[in-house]
Amino acid sequence: MPHPVLDSPAPVLPTRPKPSGARRLTLAALGVCVVTLLAALATVLAQVNAASAATASALSAEAGHIPEGTVVTLADDHVAAIARLDPALLAAMRQAQADATAEGVPSFQVTSGWRSEAYQRWLLEDAVERYGDEAIAGQFVATPDKSQHVTGEAVDIVPLDAQLWLMEHGARYGICQTYANERWHFALATQPGGVCPAMKPDATS
Ligand SMILES: [Zn+2]
Numbered sequence: 001m002p003h004p005v006l007d008s009p010a011p012v013l014p015t016r017p018k019p020s021g022a023r024r025l026t027l028a029a030l031g032v033c034v035v036t037l038l039a040a041l042a043t044v045l046a047q048v049n050a051a052s053a054a055t056a057s058a059l060s061a062e063a064g065h066i067p068e069g070t071v072v073t074l075a076d077d078h079v080a081a082i083a084r085l086d087p088a089l090l091a092a093m094r095q096a097q098a099d100a101t102a103e104g105v106p107s108f109q110v111t112s113g114w115r116s117e118a119y120q121r122w123l124l125e126d127a128v129e130r131y132g133d134e135a136i137a138g139q140f141v142a143t144p145d146k147s148q149h150v151t152g153e154a155v156d157i158v159p160l161d162a163q164l165w166l167m168e169h170g171a172r173y174g175i176c177q178t179y180a181n182e183r184w185h186f187a188l189a190t191q192p193g194g195v196c197p198a199m200k201p202d203a204t205s
Helices: 021-058 087-101 118-130 134-140 161-174
Strands: 109-112 155-158 175-177 185-188
Touching: 021 118, 087 155, 087 161, 087 185, 118 134, 134 185, 155 161, 161 175
Parallel strands: none
Antiparallel strands: 109 155, 155 185, 175 185
């Protein structure tokens, strides 16, 4: 008769090898990498946040931004883009608008009037990004120190019928198209009833 097994051997558990020095170093290095990555991510997020905050303030109504699709007229005194125009330009444009309307020309709409320096700088940076070239961008968007929009001395008008009317009759009020490549951009450039000076090719000249 076989003896009952009274004392079976305890199962042998595999022992976990203690981390070697090299392994500890690897773990520490990984930890450093993760911390560095998280810090980099935080920096990028902070920059994105700062950039979008800057964009938001550059494109605010207080900065003179008129969102696309918003109809603004020369009568909109509560809009910074209109209120901060040079009073002489605004008065001349309003007179021109009244006479144009009497002749059946559609109402003038302002797509851009006074702009803050920050808004002008944003426009320039946006144009540089779009054209991929500072010189080309400069032909369409003036630098903040040169822009007549920043000083309130220029206004952009649509629709085309209003532009054509101003090109033909603007000089009566001293209003001229000043850049050949911007048929919407008008400024005071002669005496009322005078002759408009030759247009500059673009905003760089
Ligand atoms: Zn303009």
